[in-house]
Amino acid sequence: MWLIWAILDSRRERADEDRSADQLALAGLARGDETALASLYDRHATGVYSLALRILQDVGDAEDIVQEVFTQAWRQASRYDARRGAVVAWLLTMARTRAIDRLRARRTRTQDVIDDDVAEVSDPVALQDAMLLSGEQVSRVRAAVSQLPVLQRVALELAYYEGLTHAEIAARLEEPLGTVKTRIRSAMLKLRDALEGAR
Amino acid sequence: MAGPTDHNALHEMSGLYVLGSLSREDRAIFETHLAGCPACADEVRSLTRVSGSLAQLPPQIPPSPALRARVLAAVGRLEGSAEPAPRAAAAAGAFGSLSWLAAAASIVLAAGLGVYASQLRGRIGALEDQLREATLRADANERQMADLRRVSAEAQSQVAVLASPDLARVDLAGQPVAPSASARAFWSRSRGLVFTASDLPALPPGRIYQLWVVTAQAPISAGLVRPDQTGRVNAVFQTPPDIPQPVAMAVTIEPDGGVPAPTGDRYLIGTVASRPVS
Numbered sequence: 001m002w003l004i005w006a007i008l009d010s011r012r013e014r015a016d017e018d019r020s021a022d023q024l025a026l027a028g029l030a031r032g033d034e035t036a037l038a039s040l041y042d043r044h045a046t047g048v049y050s051l052a053l054r055i056l057q058d059v060g061d062a063e064d065i066v067q068e069v070f071t072q073a074w075r076q077a078s079r080y081d082a083r084r085g086a087v088v089a090w091l092l093t094m095a096r097t098r099a100i101d102r103l104r105a106r107r108t109r110t111q112d113v114i115d116d117d118v119a120e121v122s123d124p125v126a127l128q129d130a131m132l133l134s135g136e137q138v139s140r141v142r143a144a145v146s147q148l149p150v151l152q153r154v155a156l157e158l159a160y161y162e163g164l165t166h167a168e169i170a171a172r173l174e175e176p177l178g179t180v181k182t183r184i185r186s187a188m189l190k191l192r193d194a195l196e197g198a199r
Numbered sequence: 200m201a202g203p204t205d206h207n208a209l210h211e212m213s214g215l216y217v218l219g220s221l222s223r224e225d226r227a228i229f230e231t232h233l234a235g236c237p238a239c240a241d242e243v244r245s246l247t248r249v250s251g252s253l254a255q256l257p258p259q260i261p262p263s264p265a266l267r268a269r270v271l272a273a274v275g276r277l278e279g280s281a282e283p284a285p286r287a288a289a290a291a292g293a294f295g296s297l298s299w300l301a302a303a304a305s306i307v308l309a310a311g312l313g314v315y316a317s318q319l320r321g322r323i324g325a326l327e328d329q330l331r332e333a334t335l336r337a338d339a340n341e342r343q344m345a346d347l348r349r350v351s352a353e354a355q356s357q358v359a360v361l362a363s364p365d366l367a368r369v370d371l372a373g374q375p376v377a378p379s380a381s382a383r384a385f386w387s388r389s390r391g392l393v394f395t396a397s398d399l400p401a402l403p404p405g406r407i408y409q410l411w412v413v414t415a416q417a418p419i420s421a422g423l424v425r426p427d428q429t430g431r432v433n434a435v436f437q438t439p440p441d442i443p444q445p446v447a448m449a450v451t452i453e454p455d456g457g458v459p460a461p462t463g464d465r466y467l468i469g470t471v472a473s474r475p476v477s
Contacts, residue, residue: 053257070270071274162362178208181215184214
């Protein structure tokens with residue numbers, strides 16, 4: 001039993017270490033310290049790149065997003081408020097917002113736009129309570145995603161990774177707005193339970 | 200636009216709100232509600248954790264090493280702060296006048312050199328071992344990465360189909376041999392076919408389900424379908440881009456390996472609506 005606690009403790013410590021290393025790096029960025037940027041990059045470039053690649057499906061575009069995100073982090077580090085949450089959540093929110101902006105611009109160019117709602121869409125909510133997941137948590141959430149009823153999963157993926165709006169998802173799946181709304185909330189509640197079970 | 204007059208309709212917006220998928224109008228409505236509803240505020244907070252975890256689900260693929268240099272250089276240009284470290288230059292100056300110290304040191308060094316050489320041989324051996332190990336690990340990583348790429352390509356092809364503009368949806372109903380079975384197909388001429396089914400009966404040995412895209416001319420095989428233990432199917436198929444406009448889709452049971460034209464019992468049938476989704 002004590003062994004389990006020891007393992008849990010060490011994992012929690014590691015997460016705390018990562019978090020404080022990030023805070024430290026960000027303070028370095030705010031002072032204009034380039035080695036701090038390099039250390040932040042080494043810890044999170046893979047996460048930022050993988051998310052951008054998943055959304056944009058293009059290596060060149062994903063690389064551009066990585067550059068934009070770390071440049072923005074460098075510029076805005078002094079304004080970053082640690083109370084707003086983990087640095088990794090900040091970086092990933094920037095990555096998703098920028099990648100989806102680019103995706104929507106691409107769709108507008110190919111005039112594959114369903115209605116004017118695209119321009120009217122709101123930004124994603126900042127991920128105050130998000131944190132870096134352990135490998136075990138990632139596999140749990142992945143498993144939970146694969147067990148979602150397929151239309152819940154599809155609606156969620158279209159919203160999250162394709163950046164489609166409520167109205168666009170409803171049109172794409174030929175379903176009423178209310179149904180799409182319910183599907184997405186149900187899917188997210190299930191993933192929340194899986195995530196909380198994993199802690 | 201959803202006509203949210205009661206609390207439930209508003210409450211249900213939480214998921215779309217967190218994902219940033221609400222229209223500006225609905226977002227304003229929901230935020231007004233949020234300010235006075237602690238239950239919704241709690242739910243939104245808990246769902247931001249889900250949104251944050253979705254960001255971390257894609258297979259983790261490291262970017263090319265060249266990108267690191269490019270990003271650091273771009274930031275360096277931004278500030279124009281490529282000044283050399285002044286402390287190193289000062290240190291060299293201080294020791295320059297003490298060149299006799301270097302001479303003395305070299306004598307001490309020579310004495311220690313024999314011991315050092317033998318230590319060095321040991322270190323080189325250890326380093327060679329480490330290098331071998333690292334090479335093995337790099338090979339393993341490469342294999343793992345290839346696996347990850349494959350898995351992610353499979354998952355993404357589904358969404359690629361569903362995100363295509365020429366998407367058509369087909370609901371397939373269970374036939375007398377399997378009345379409770381049901382399925383839904385999403386078909387895009389340009390990107391392929393996503394097929395999901397539930398409650399398909401377990402296959403007897405040596406048999407397999409086969410999915411057919413029925414055109415006015417003839418049924419064309421889309422592929423073979425093997426349900427999991429719970430009778431569910433979730434699969435992606437490619438269809439030829441020059442396929443004639445389908446009128447229906449059907450699933451039959453066939454000998455293992457499949458057949459060029461359907462021969463067995465029909466388990467699922469659905470007709471294709473003439474109008475594409477979008």
